[in-house]
Amino acid sequence: MRATLSRLTESPTVKHLIPICIGKTARSLLRLAHRGSALPGLIVERIDAALLPDILGSLPRGVVVVAGTNGKTTTTRLVVEVLRAHHIRVFSNPSGSNYSRGILSSLLGQISFSGRLDADIAVLELDEGHAGAFVEVVPPRHSLILNVMRDQMDRYGEIDHTTNLLHQVAVATTDDVVVNDLDPRLHSGRFLRDVDATVSSFSASSELRTLFPGDDELLDADPPAPTAISDQTTLERIDPSPLVSFDGASHPLTLSFGGTFNTLNAVAALAICRAVLRGEFDPGHAFQALANTTPAFGRGELIAVNGQTIHLVLVKNPGAFRAALESYSGDGAQTMIALNDHDADGKDVSWIWDVDFTALRSDPVRVVTGTRAADLELRLHYDDITAEIREPNIGGALELFIETPSPTVKRIYCTYTAMLAIRRTLRPGILGEAA
Structure with a gap:
């Protein structure tokens, strides 16, 4: 009898039952209150640290990790859709909550009370600062490292530290690591040292490389020496239409949303899917899936409001802002910029001085807003750009921005917490991150 009881309590079905029930209840209560939160995941993480590795470790195709400074959420979404187009059941953290607790919160919405997850593979976006701890307990079978840029320096410090965090992910990966060939830090001998997995890359043709500068190029510094990687998925051209080779x-x-940086994200998604699927990879299925994928939450999302189209563009560091300005500026869109300095944005906003805003001279900057609206207004002044209105309160700024008719799309460049606030206003009742 004692032996039977011991076997039962050690089985996945029984040993995780109480934590799963608690987590599911917390998640349901938050959803009833129309609030998205990683709190249920945090609760379960505290009382049952083994739940996440036990469930993800049981998946027949293992775990795919998507990490890097920019583009994680969009690229993860593209990878998921390509794999699903190959009839593979995928679990992911689609809201972009990329800590272990956020992943657990997403998991609680999909597992049964017995702990069963109806999936073949997990595709997970990971925050750089938490990726190392995650891969220690859940070694990924495949990983995609997108880029490394200066971002939230109050959290991550200098770029070499961020590179080391991503290196931990690559070292922990068992089967395939895909790196950005345009980012010398990610295919240097130092980064690939101790990586036992097969290494491949995504890239762009020599004619396009200037569209995707690395952090060192933005600062006119000399990048590390690269290491040659043979297997490559390459963006050959963008105009008149994108072309990819492998x-x-x-x-x-074809993509349903714009941005040169999103085109490169799609190439990255193709590269990791080729590695995951190997002989099963079907280009026809893959490219059709990419064409049908809609923008990720708040990342290039188009929202209809009062007969107008509002285009949300997340910008959280110099590289992301520069890429967005190059992709969209010049189309005459009426513009609002929202800059916050909350914990999730990074307290240090000095990075705006590394952004070249001159591309906005051709687009009317209607409003600047956010907790650091004054800093933003001053920065624009030094590039000879005058914002018509400075309104620190995001709700008030949004009202002013929307009330003025415009024949073109209205575009909002926004940092992370500003994006959440704007989206909650424009789409009330829609759960946000970590839903």
Whole structure:
């Protein structure tokens, strides 16, 4: 009898039952209150640290990790859709909550009370600062390292520290690591040292490389020496239409949302899916899935409001802002910029002085807002750009921005917490991150 009881309590079905019930109850209560939160995941993490590795470790195709400074949420979404187009059941953290507790919160919405997850593979976006701790307990089978840029320096410090955090992910990966060939820090001998997995890369043709500068190029510094990687998925051209090559063949690429940086994210998604699927990879399924994928939460999302189209563009560091300005500026869009300095944004906003805003001279900057609106207004002044209105309160700024008719799209460049506030106002009742 004692032996039977011991076997039962050690089985996944029984030993995680109480934590799962508690977590599911907390998640349901928050959803009834129309609040998205990682709190249920935090609760379960505290009382049952083994739940996450036990469930993810049981998946037949293992775990795919997507990490890097910019583009994680969009690229994760693209990877998920390509894999699903190959009839693979995928679990992911689609809201972009990329800590272990956020992943657990997403997991609680999909597992049964017995702890069963109806999935073949997990595709997970990971925050750089928490990725190392995650891969220690859940070693990924495949990882995609997108880029490394200066971002939230009050959290991550200098770029070499961020590179080391991403290096931990690569070292922990068992089967395949895909790195950005345009970022010398990610395919240097130092970064690839101790990496036992097969290494491949995504890239862009020599004619396009200037569109995707690395952090060192933004600061006119000399990057580390690169290491040659043979297997590559390459963006050959963007105009008149994107073209991607791999395995000696070229393929047209269509996306339902814009941005040159999103085109490169799609190439990255193709590269990791090729590694995951190997001989199962079907270009026809893959490119059709990419064409059908809609923008991720708040990242290039289009929201209809009072007969107008509001375009939300998340910008959280110099590289992301520069890429967004190059992709969208010049189309005459009426512009609002929202800059916050909350914990999730990074307290240090001095990075705005590394952004070249001159591209906005051709687009009317209607409003600047956020907790650091005054800093933003001053920064624009030094690039000879005058904002019509400075309104620190985001709700008030949004009202002013929307009330003025415009024949073109209205674009809002916003930092993370500003994006959440704007989206809650424009789409009330829609759960946000970590839903």
